[in-house]
Amino acid sequence: RGSFRVPVSDSGQDRTHRWKEEAAFFDHWAGLARASVAPVDVVTLERYSRTPLRLRFNKEFRFHVMGNLRGKRLLDVGCGDGRNAVLLARLGAQVEGIDISPGAIELARERALVNGVADSAHFTCSPLEIAEFVPDSYDVIWGDAILHHLIPELEMVLGKLTSWAKPGSLIVFAEPINLNQTLRRFRQALPVHTEATPGERPLEAAEINLLRRYIPDLVLRPFSFMSRFDRFVIKDHNFEASSLSRRLFATVTASLDYMLLSLPLSRNLAGQGVIYGHPKK
Numbered sequence: 551r552g553s554f555r556v557p558v559s560d561s562g563q564d565r566t567h568r569w570k571e572e573a574a575f576f577d578h579w580a581g582l583a584r585a586s587v588a589p590v591d592v593v594t595l596e597r598y599s600r601t602p603l604r605l606r607f608n609k610e611f612r613f614h615v616m617g618n619l620r621g622k623r624l625l626d627v628g629c630g631d632g633r634n635a636v637l638l639a640r641l642g643a644q645v646e647g648i649d650i651s652p653g654a655i656e657l658a659r660e661r662a663l664v665n666g667v668a669d670s671a672h673f674t675c676s677p678l679e680i681a682e683f684v685p686d687s688y689d690v691i692w693g694d695a696i697l698h699h700l701i702p703e704l705e706m707v708l709g710k711l712t713s714w715a716k717p718g719s720l721i722v723f724a725e726p727i728n729l730n731q732t733l734r735r736f737r738q739a740l741p742v743h744t745e746a747t748p749g750e751r752p753l754e755a756a757e758i759n760l761l762r763r764y765i766p767d768l769v770l771r772p773f774s775f776m777s778r779f780d781r782f783v784i785k786d787h788n789f790e791a792s793s794l795s796r797r798l799f800a801t802v803t804a805s806l807d808y809m810l811l812s813l814p815l816s817r818n819l820a821g822q823g824v825i826y827g828h829p830k831k
Contacts, residue, residue: 565703568749569650569677572699575747576630576651583631587661590640593790599641606801606808607789608773608822612692612722615826619643622689625714627678627723628696632658632671638692639667646688647673648681679703683714691715691829693723697757699750704757708764712829720828721765727772727823728752753823765827772811772820777803 603610620642626635629647631654639645639662649655655675662671674681678700691711700707715721728751762768780800785792789800810816 565677565679568702571749572747573650573652576649577653579745580631580651580653580657583657587657587664589665590637591790594637595640597790598637604804606804608724608824611771611773611824612724612826615722615824616690616692616720619690623687623716624690624692625683625688625711627691627693627711628699629658629673630654630694632661632673634692634694635671635673636661636665636667639671640665643670643690645671646683647671648676648678649673650675650677678707678710681710685713686716688715689719691719691721693725695725697723697725697761698753699747701751701753701757702749705760708761712764712831715829715831717831718828720826722824722826724773724822724824726752727758727770727820728754729758729818729820752821758825761825764830765825766830768825768827771824771826772817772822773807773824774822775807775811775816775819777807778821779803 598610598613603614605611605614619638622643624638624643624645626638626645626647629635629649630651632647635645635647635658645667647655647658649658652675655673658671658673659668662668662673678696691714697704697707711721758768758770777800780803781787783792783796783799785796789797792800807820811820
């Protein structure tokens, strides 16, 4: 199966250790996800291809921002086991996915074959920090909860991403955010277990300001205040596969969040943010 080469230097010891930790972590989850490889459900395809999309839902909001994907070249940064990459390819994009986990990349390739998009969804196993893609090649750069793993080298990574993006392209990320330290401390005190790699943390104001240097027209749309509880309600994080009552709960919390987090005084209560805009070229 695929693997990446790890350059070793005196200054790269911390980086190499982080890469190995993260690859092992996501290899483990890829192993658990192997049984889930199947064609994308028709209901899921309909959800993300219909117009209008329901902007109160984080992922549908992102698809609204991207618009029609047919024929667009898209880089899926931190693609994991290929769930998003395959969905994006099914909706017409030419997708290149990159991830640090060999197990996840193997699973992503299998998922693309099962879904009949192996010709339009390709995958590279590499740490993003040492990856090389052709400059000015992508219409969309997409990432789902990846930048908060890269905080030690975020500025360098942003330089790479913007160099790979075409002039006038779109960058879209969904990330955990922490813009309210009091709320963050309260959340950490709750006995709620979450799976996380050792070095990750939500993006804070300093990282958002850094992002603005590379995405001058950056928009941060906050999500997830009351909908933090969806993890206890939605079956395997799969909205379509959940019962009507569970979907109704998620719909109500998402609607309330969308209204609440639209207000200036409550925006900082969000636990997730959709970050999008056009790269500085």
